[in-house]
Amino acid sequence: MRTRLAIRVHALLERYFPERRVFLKSDTDTRFIRLGPVSQIMAFAGASAIMAWAIIATSILLMDSIGSGNFREQAKRDQRTYEARLNALASERDSRASEARAAQERFNSALEQISVMQSELLSSETRRRELETGIEVIQTTLRRTMTERQDARDEAQQLASALDTQGVAPGDAAATTSDDSTLDFLAAALADTATERDKITENAQNALLQADEMAAQIKYLEDRNEQIFRQLEEAMTISVEPLDKMFRAAGLNTDSLLDEVRRGYSGQGGPLMPLSFSTRGEDPSADALRANRILNQMDRLNLYRIAAQKAPFAVPLKGSFRYTSGFGMRWGRMHKGTDFAAPHGTPIYATADGVVIHAGWQSGYGRMVKIKHEFGIETRYAHNSKLFVKKGQRVSRGQKIAAMGNTGRSTGTHLHYEVRVGGKAVNPMIYIKAAKDVF
Numbered sequence: 001m002r003t004r005l006a007i008r009v010h011a012l013l014e015r016y017f018p019e020r021r022v023f024l025k026s027d028t029d030t031r032f033i034r035l036g037p038v039s040q041i042m043a044f045a046g047a048s049a050i051m052a053w054a055i056i057a058t059s060i061l062l063m064d065s066i067g068s069g070n071f072r073e074q075a076k077r078d079q080r081t082y083e084a085r086l087n088a089l090a091s092e093r094d095s096r097a098s099e100a101r102a103a104q105e106r107f108n109s110a111l112e113q114i115s116v117m118q119s120e121l122l123s124s125e126t127r128r129r130e131l132e133t134g135i136e137v138i139q140t141t142l143r144r145t146m147t148e149r150q151d152a153r154d155e156a157q158q159l160a161s162a163l164d165t166q167g168v169a170p171g172d173a174a175a176t177t178s179d180d181s182t183l184d185f186l187a188a189a190l191a192d193t194a195t196e197r198d199k200i201t202e203n204a205q206n207a208l209l210q211a212d213e214m215a216a217q218i219k220y221l222e223d224r225n226e227q228i229f230r231q232l233e234e235a236m237t238i239s240v241e242p243l244d245k246m247f248r249a250a251g252l253n254t255d256s257l258l259d260e261v262r263r264g265y266s267g268q269g270g271p272l273m274p275l276s277f278s279t280r281g282e283d284p285s286a287d288a289l290r291a292n293r294i295l296n297q298m299d300r301l302n303l304y305r306i307a308a309q310k311a312p313f314a315v316p317l318k319g320s321f322r323y324t325s326g327f328g329m330r331w332g333r334m335h336k337g338t339d340f341a342a343p344h345g346t347p348i349y350a351t352a353d354g355v356v357i358h359a360g361w362q363s364g365y366g367r368m369v370k371i372k373h374e375f376g377i378e379t380r381y382a383h384n385s386k387l388f389v390k391k392g393q394r395v396s397r398g399q400k401i402a403a404m405g406n407t408g409r410s411t412g413t414h415l416h417y418e419v420r421v422g423g424k425a426v427n428p429m430i431y432i433k434a435a436k437d438v439f
Contacts, residue, residue: 010037013037013038013041014037016037017037017040017041017044018037019034019035019036019037020034020035020040021033021034021035022035083322086322086323086324087322089322089323090320090321090322090323093315094320117228117231117232120228127221132218141207232294243301243304243305243308244304245434246308246313246434247304247307247311247434249430249433249434251421251426251430252311252375257307257375258300258303258304258307260374260375261303261306261307261310261374262303307374307375309352309353309396309397310352310353310354310373310374310375311352311373311374311375311377311431312351312352312373312377312379312419312428312431313351313352313431313432313434314349314351314352314397314398314432315351315432316340316348316349316350316351316381316415316417317340317342317346317347317348317349317404317415318347318349319342319346319347320342321340321341321342321346322340322341322342323338323339323340323341324339324340324341324414325338325339326338326339326427326429327425327426327427327428327429328427336418336425337380337382337416337417337418337419337425337428338416338417338418338427338428338429339414339415339416339417340404340414340415340417341412341413341414341415342404342413342414342415343404343413344385344404344405344406344413345385345386345403345404345405346403346404346415347400347402347403347404348369348381348384348400348401348402348403348404348415349397349398349399349400349401350371350379350395350396350397350398350399350401351379351397351431352371352373352377352379352397353373353374353394353395353396353397354371354372354373354374354379354394354395355371355372355392355393355394355395356369356370356371356372356389356390356391356392356393356394356395356401357370357371357372357378357391357392358370358391359387359389359390359391359393360387360391361407361408362382362408363408363409364408364409365380365382365383365408365409365416366382366383366384366405366406366407366408366409366410367382367383367384367385367386367387367402367405367407367408368380368381368382368383368384368408369381369384369387369389369401369402371395371401375421376421376422377419377420377421378419378420378421378423379417379418379419379420380416380417380418380420381401381402381415381416381417382408382415382416382417382418383404383405383406383407383408383410383413383414383415383416384402384403384404384405384407384415385402385403385404385405385406385407386402386403386405387401387402388400388401388402388403389401389402419431
């Protein structure tokens, strides 16, 4: 059976793959190679496998190439979208900066107006106190005058009674002469008393008129003081609340921050001292308490302004730029700052008052400036082409410290800007965004 089956299979193969001979001829000899059905099938299968592998590999390469092309196109589209968004943000930032400068000018104008209004308030309060003192003097004089007038009336009545009760004997010439002298004296005394009474009455009426005028002036000053107080309170609310919100948005404790600033500026005296109008040990008036509350708000505003200069709320660039990389994970590594791209040599400015603790080359940062600020804050400015400050130098907010470059581990001209609090890197945009509606 096996032999018969083998013969049939061999015959079937012979039908589709007949035996072939390949002749190899040389100059002296001729040889041939016999290719049976099995050999042909194996060669065909090998050739088919190689062909299939070539087709599959080519398909995979084509698909990968097409996919890579699509990915690159998508990446380019994403990049163009990202750049457009960054440019839009840069334009918005410029607009915000212009608005901030205008707001700063309005703020300075409001502070000047507040100073003028404070001076007017103090002078009007002093004037009111002087008027109250004058009214007290006039009232005392008026009471004394009324008492003197009453005494004069009583004396005149006594003299008139004495004249009525005095008797004169007929024919007594000496007595008559004495009585005439007495009558003349009494008449003169009554005339003087009447004149003095009329003068006292006139003075009293004038004093009453002056008192009414002073009362009207006091009422006017009180109304004006109320208007000044109200305007000052509104100005303080408008000025202090945005600053308080800015510091809280930056994650700073405003109470401890103001205490630290106050310890560094602990001098006393001047227009911001608490008011004390009473010299007799009395409790302060409602106006004095209100004025002291406003002065406390002004003191808080001044401390906030000092603190704002010492914390990095500004942007390190003033010209046009775009954000190229933010704070966070990038390519599997932590990016501890924010990157700003601009032309080579673009000036870089300190974002707060402080002291330069490093100005030179540092590993992958290239040419870098480190500035130590108050409240445990440090800022870093890396990849610069030039440095304009030295270690130990004190700098102010907005002072030019470097020029943008491409030094260190950098793929292009840009500024790598870091903010560190207590040695730990934080997102610089927290401070920049917190101040965008204030500065």
